[in-house]
Amino acid sequence: MSVLVVASKPPPIAGQALATERLLEALDAAAIPHADVDLSAELTKHGALAVALRAARVARLPFEVLRQGRRLHGGPSVFYLQLGLSPSGILRDLPLLALARRQRWPTVVHVHGEIYFRSLERAPRWLRAASRTALARVNRVVVLSERLAEPFRQVVPSERITVVANGVSGELAADAATLPPRCSPGRSLRLLFLSNLIPAKGYLTVLEAARLSQDRGLGHRFQLAGAIATAAKVHPARFAEAHGLGNVDFLGPVGGQAKLRLLREADALLLPSETEAQPLVILEALHYGLPVIATAVGGIPDLVVEGRTGILVPLGDQAALIAGVERLALNPGYYEALSAGARAAGAGYTAEKHGAAMVRLLGQVSAEGAR
Numbered sequence: 001m002s003v004l005v006v007a008s009k010p011p012p013i014a015g016q017a018l019a020t021e022r023l024l025e026a027l028d029a030a031a032i033p034h035a036d037v038d039l040s041a042e043l044t045k046h047g048a049l050a051v052a053l054r055a056a057r058v059a060r061l062p063f064e065v066l067r068q069g070r071r072l073h074g075g076p077s078v079f080y081l082q083l084g085l086s087p088s089g090i091l092r093d094l095p096l097l098a099l100a101r102r103q104r105w106p107t108v109v110h111v112h113g114e115i116y117f118r119s120l121e122r123a124p125r126w127l128r129a130a131s132r133t134a135l136a137r138v139n140r141v142v143v144l145s146e147r148l149a150e151p152f153r154q155v156v157p158s159e160r161i162t163v164v165a166n167g168v169s170g171e172l173a174a175d176a177a178t179l180p181p182r183c184s185p186g187r188s189l190r191l192l193f194l195s196n197l198i199p200a201k202g203y204l205t206v207l208e209a210a211r212l213s214q215d216r217g218l219g220h221r222f223q224l225a226g227a228i229a230t231a232a233k234v235h236p237a238r239f240a241e242a243h244g245l246g247n248v249d250f251l252g253p254v255g256g257q258a259k260l261r262l263l264r265e266a267d268a269l270l271l272p273s274e275t276e277a278q279p280l281v282i283l284e285a286l287h288y289g290l291p292v293i294a295t296a297v298g299g300i301p302d303l304v305v306e307g308r309t310g311i312l313v314p315l316g317d318q319a320a321l322i323a324g325v326e327r328l329a330l331n332p333g334y335y336e337a338l339s340a341g342a343r344a345a346g347a348g349y350t351a352e353k354h355g356a357a358m359v360r361l362l363g364q365v366s367a368e369g370a371r
Helices: 015-029 048-071 087-103 116-122 125-137 146-154 170-177 203-215 236-242 256-265 280-287 318-330 332-346 351-370
Strands: 003-007 034-038 078-082 107-110 140-143 161-163 190-194 221-225 248-252 268-271 292-295 310-313
Touching: 003 015, 003 048, 015 034, 015 078, 015 351, 034 048, 048 087, 078 087, 078 351, 087 107, 087 116, 087 125, 107 351, 116 125, 140 146, 140 351, 146 161, 170 256, 170 280, 170 351, 190 203, 190 256, 190 280, 203 221, 203 236, 203 318, 221 256, 236 248, 268 280, 268 318, 280 292, 280 332, 292 318, 310 318, 310 332, 318 332
Parallel strands: 003 034, 003 078, 078 107, 107 140, 140 161, 190 221, 190 268, 221 248, 268 292, 292 310
Antiparallel strands: none
16 A cells, blocks of 8 residues: 645644644654655745645646656555635635546545635535545545534445544653542632634633623633734733733643643633634644533534533634533533543544554555455
């Protein structure tokens, strides 16, 4: 077997880029020949010039993919493509899928978001038709959870859809395993938002919840850790200053031991997102026994189960977010039950299991292509 991987790699740090990193590590560990093309290069610049640069990059991609494929003697036995989720990303992928078909490379596409079909709905009719046709021809579609598989069953036969869950790094899992069971933190909670700061991740709802918490005289502390995206029009530190908030800490991007320390020291994770697939940060929080307060979007309800691992709140509702926090603060037994449930649920999501499942799947597709 040999694999050509066309996907986003860090930087920037994002769930799909980390998944690519872990796939490449699994291929290395299994001594499987592979080559890769990094899609993230087109996403790291902004501004007018970047539009032209991205267009040029997209135009060159098929040639780069073909060149990397030829590095693998006889071409790859599996072509792996991480699908774009925006209309422009879907348009970028069509020539790559057409190339793989012409080259007769068995193809696996991996979908890391829930908005693929919503993006198609916004796309021109011809793009919708072309994308559905291309998708129907691939050998496998990989999704992160059963809930996220359902829309693809309208286009792809069920036997060609495979669920492979995300997994946390071995370092994080090992660190989390050293912690004793969590006890109730008492009346005041340390609440962690750990994600890139873009509006769709719900960081503005967290800031509004911090303001509401302070107005009510509650002692909770809100920590926001992550890179500020270009789309973020409200800076957390400036928001806190403008509203006189003494309960907000903006930490910027964190990684390595600093990130692990935040997860160890927090009491709960907040992620009131507008759209998600299977957030890696929730899996990380579960490993640390952190109850999660999140919205019921994408694959989140598969992870955050009311009364077992966390609390689900309506989108954009800071009052509901604070009500969920208060339920944790005022009910020690409830907090400890959720924490224990979180740790039990998180144990099944590791990078090793993810990598092994992906290698097994690629092997199956390679074997089928050789028949």
